[in-house]
Amino acid sequence: MTQTTEAPAPGTTLPDAGAAPAPRATTFAKALNAALADAMEADAAVLMFGEDVGPLGGVFRITDGLTARFGEERCFDTPLAESGIMGMAVGMAMNGMKPVVEMQFDAFAYPAFEQVVSHVAKMPNRTKGKVRLPIVIRIPYAGGIGGVEHHCDSSEAYYAHTPGLTVLAPATVRDAYFMLREAIASPDPVVFLEPKKLYWSKEEVDLAELRRTYDDGEAPRRIGRAVVARPGTDATLISYGPSVPTALAAAAAAAEEGRSIEVIDLRSIVPFDDETVCASVRRTGRAVVVAEAPGFASVASEIVARVQERCFHSLAAPVLRVTGFDIPYPSPKLEHFYLPSVDRILDAVDSLQWED
Amino acid sequence: MSTATNEGRGRRMGGAAGGTPSTAAHALLPSPEPVQLVDPEGHPHPDDRYPLPDGDRLLGAYGRLIAGRRINDQANALVRQGRLAVYPSSHGQEACQVAAAVVLGDEDWLFPTYRDTVAVITRGVDPLEVLTLLRGDWHAGYDPHEHRVATQATPLATQLLHAVGVAHAAKLRGESTVVLAMCGDGATSEGDFHEALNFAAVFHVPVVFFVQNNEFAISVPLKNQTVAPSLAHKAIGYGMPGERVDGNDLAALLAVLGAAVDRARDGGGPSLVEAHTYRMQAHTNADDATRYRSADDVERWVLKDPILRMRTYLKTLDLLTEESEQAFAADADATAAVIRKGLNTEVEVNPTELFEYVYTEKTSQLREQAALLREELARDADAAAAGTDGSMEGDQR
Numbered sequence: 001m002t003q004t005t006e007a008p009a010p011g012t013t014l015p016d017a018g019a020a021p022a023p024r025a026t027t028f029a030k031a032l033n034a035a036l037a038d039a040m041e042a043d044a045a046v047l048m049f050g051e052d053v054g055p056l057g058g059v060f061r062i063t064d065g066l067t068a069r070f071g072e073e074r075c076f077d078t079p080l081a082e083s084g085i086m087g088m089a090v091g092m093a094m095n096g097m098k099p100v101v102e103m104q105f106d107a108f109a110y111p112a113f114e115q116v117v118s119h120v121a122k123m124p125n126r127t128k129g130k131v132r133l134p135i136v137i138r139i140p141y142a143g144g145i146g147g148v149e150h151h152c153d154s155s156e157a158y159y160a161h162t163p164g165l166t167v168l169a170p171a172t173v174r175d176a177y178f179m180l181r182e183a184i185a186s187p188d189p190v191v192f193l194e195p196k197k198l199y200w201s202k203e204e205v206d207l208a209e210l211r212r213t214y215d216d217g218e219a220p221r222r223i224g225r226a227v228v229a230r231p232g233t234d235a236t237l238i239s240y241g242p243s244v245p246t247a248l249a250a251a252a253a254a255a256e257e258g259r260s261i262e263v264i265d266l267r268s269i270v271p272f273d274d275e276t277v278c279a280s281v282r283r284t285g286r287a288v289v290v291a292e293a294p295g296f297a298s299v300a301s302e303i304v305a306r307v308q309e310r311c312f313h314s315l316a317a318p319v320l321r322v323t324g325f326d327i328p329y330p331s332p333k334l335e336h337f338y339l340p341s342v343d344r345i346l347d348a349v350d351s352l353q354w355e356d
Numbered sequence: 357m358s359t360a361t362n363e364g365r366g367r368r369m370g371g372a373a374g375g376t377p378s379t380a381a382h383a384l385l386p387s388p389e390p391v392q393l394v395d396p397e398g399h400p401h402p403d404d405r406y407p408l409p410d411g412d413r414l415l416g417a418y419g420r421l422i423a424g425r426r427i428n429d430q431a432n433a434l435v436r437q438g439r440l441a442v443y444p445s446s447h448g449q450e451a452c453q454v455a456a457a458v459v460l461g462d463e464d465w466l467f468p469t470y471r472d473t474v475a476v477i478t479r480g481v482d483p484l485e486v487l488t489l490l491r492g493d494w495h496a497g498y499d500p501h502e503h504r505v506a507t508q509a510t511p512l513a514t515q516l517l518h519a520v521g522v523a524h525a526a527k528l529r530g531e532s533t534v535v536l537a538m539c540g541d542g543a544t545s546e547g548d549f550h551e552a553l554n555f556a557a558v559f560h561v562p563v564v565f566f567v568q569n570n571e572f573a574i575s576v577p578l579k580n581q582t583v584a585p586s587l588a589h590k591a592i593g594y595g596m597p598g599e600r601v602d603g604n605d606l607a608a609l610l611a612v613l614g615a616a617v618d619r620a621r622d623g624g625g626p627s628l629v630e631a632h633t634y635r636m637q638a639h640t641n642a643d644d645a646t647r648y649r650s651a652d653d654v655e656r657w658v659l660k661d662p663i664l665r666m667r668t669y670l671k672t673l674d675l676l677t678e679e680s681e682q683a684f685a686a687d688a689d690a691t692a693a694v695i696r697k698g699l700n701t702e703v704e705v706n707p708t709e710l711f712e713y714v715y716t717e718k719t720s721q722l723r724e725q726a727a728l729l730r731e732e733l734a735r736d737a738d739a740a741a742a743g744t745d746g747s748m749e750g751d752q753r
Contacts (some may be wrong), residue, residue: 033502052440083548084555087517087520087521087551090518091518091520093521095521111547122495124713124716125714127495132716164714188716224719224720271715272721274720274721
């Protein structure tokens with residue numbers, strides 16, 4: 001399994017060198033699974049543990065097959081205790097390992113909060129960099145899947161507010177792969193937010209090709225780098241994680257109405273890419289931030305503040321937010337009233353003081 | 357569910373394996389009374405299970421005990437002089453401090469709390485680096501990897517899980533490392549205490565959990581923390597052995613902790629040791645212990661002092677001579693002098709260092725903020741050079 005190119009058996013005919021393997025429809029979940037497997041293959045210090053991540057393969061099957069392939073010392077189930085999982089990860093990282101832990105659901109990560117905030121985030125600073133903690137905290141997060149309470153929280157602001165943590169939220173299948181590889185390779189602790197509603201989204205990708213690209217160092221850095229997911233000229237939608245497809249759908253709908261909307265996919269909440277975001281807003285002069293989390297004291301609020309501070313003279317209208325309401329996450333039959341929708345985004349765009 | 361005993365775990369109990377469920381469980385229980393090998397009067401108190409450590413070992417550890425007391429006295433004095441922000445003293449608990457450090461080998465790890473400064477210094481960490489935290493120059497002043505001593509934990513019980521992780525990583529690599537993790541009686545009420553003991557037992561990792569029961573969590577007495585027969589009894593709930601030891605008896609501590617470390621190193625898994633001791637001084641210098649305990653209570657423990665009884669014992673056996681006493685005192689004085697001199701020397705703090713270690717590579721935001729602070733400092737320096745007050749100038753802008 002370690003070979004990236006298989007040696008042909010003697011006497012066999014080499015396949016046509018020009019025939020690229022056909023990209024297959026690959027899910028976001030499968031890309032994460034492949035990233036974990038490839039990282040574990042590449043580095044024996046990478047361990048995966050959490051609740052139900054062993055033989056079951058995780059409740060979302062992100063760790064499917066890892067125990068069978070790497071053994072129960074490399075991918076294993078723990079007692080059902082999130083602070084225990086996180087605290088043990090701290091010790092393992094202190095002692096040469098690169099733990100990847102799964103918090104089963106966003107809201108189930110809260111018992112680990114003290115370990116994350118007081119230890120994971122602070123240890124490198126407390127010790128002047130003598131102890132680094134290369135830990136990845138994978139969190140299936142946010143809503144839109146009809147989940148019952150405590151299964152759909154957008155908890156990014158808690159982590160983004162904590163200095164020392166890198167906070168990532170991929171929105172595409174390719175980014176899911178590359179960002180998880182990059183997170184595992186990072187010397188700093190990473191909170192890796194996996195939008196649950198995107199787990200079964202698909203893209204045509206060749207996972208072997210992604211692995212080669214990453215291993216050859218040809219994948220551009222994604223931590224701290226936002227990307228223009230759709231270019232446009234009239235206004236900018238700034239989004240991340242589960243809200244990116246919604247923002248893209250809104251931009252497509254706006255195009256039909258003759259408005260050219262640019263969509264920025266942040267990918268990395270911390271570090272935040274001021275440069276890409278502000279370059280877009282300076283060009284378009286209008287911006288709306290789209291995020292599922294309650295808007296009050298949120299990542300969205302921070303983005304608005306940063307954009308106003310840096311792009312004030314380029315702005316034709318106030319920067320608006322389309323976020324979740326400031327309420328606990330609603331029950332399944334009510335969640336669609338809460339989540340940022342295409343219509344709500346288009347309404348916000350319409351209110352950006354257009355002169356036409 | 358009448359057969360609640362988990363037989364699958366039986367193989368993990370080391371010495372407890374093999375018997376019927378009830379005898380296996382019984383083997384996990386601590387001694388009815390704390391193990392004591394030398395009584396408060398300095399008389400030997402033989403125990404079939406724990407032989408008295410040999411004379412050389414006791415004498416060496418006694419020397420560290422003298423140094424430990426001196427370190428506590430010196431640090432307290434430095435708080436009074438304003439050289440340390442605060443010092444949680446282990447006065448009266450020095451036998452626990454010394455034993456925790458000296459039972460470990462170089463390949464082992466120690467996980468101390470904020471009250472375990474003496475243990476950290478006994479393990480070999482530079483006293484001035486240890487006191488960085490309490491002096492206020494930075495948070496952790498020493499490199500944890502250098503002597504395999506984790507940062508001193510101020511949150512309670514969280515470090516016990518880190519200890520489990522260090523031990524687990526070592527075990528996965530096939531190393532013989534043992535981890536000794538310290539906490540106090542109050543910390544046993546924390547959820548992380550439970551999770552750490554359970555994880556250690558389930559993963560069968562070589563950790564010795566060492567609880568210094570000094571009877572108070574700041575002001576709250578042990579009876580408000582638990583109604584368990586003893587803290588060591590909690591071990592059976594995790595399927596690991598518990599043991600109780602006289603926390604002011606250096607000989608008993610060396611024997612009991614030594615056995616627990618040996619057991620862990622031999623693949624016997626984790627265990628819990630509770631030392632019965634007493635915090636002779638207030639929680640910290642900011643605390644007023646007279647509000648919650650009487651002078652009589654404290655007086656009773658003066659008679660159980662760990663130094664007093666070990667000195668009597670060693671002198672009775674002619675192991676402690678006048679010369680060695682003088683040598684120990686001189687060593688202790690030398691350590692105190694190093695601490696005094698170091699802490700009376702002003703160390704310049706570097707404000708721009710604030711941004712250096714948050715991430716391996718500074719984010720653009722931190723680079724901006726560091727530049728802002730540098731500008732402020734440059735402005736202040738310019739103003740100082742020009743003979744004006746920098747902050748005034750800032751206000752006038």
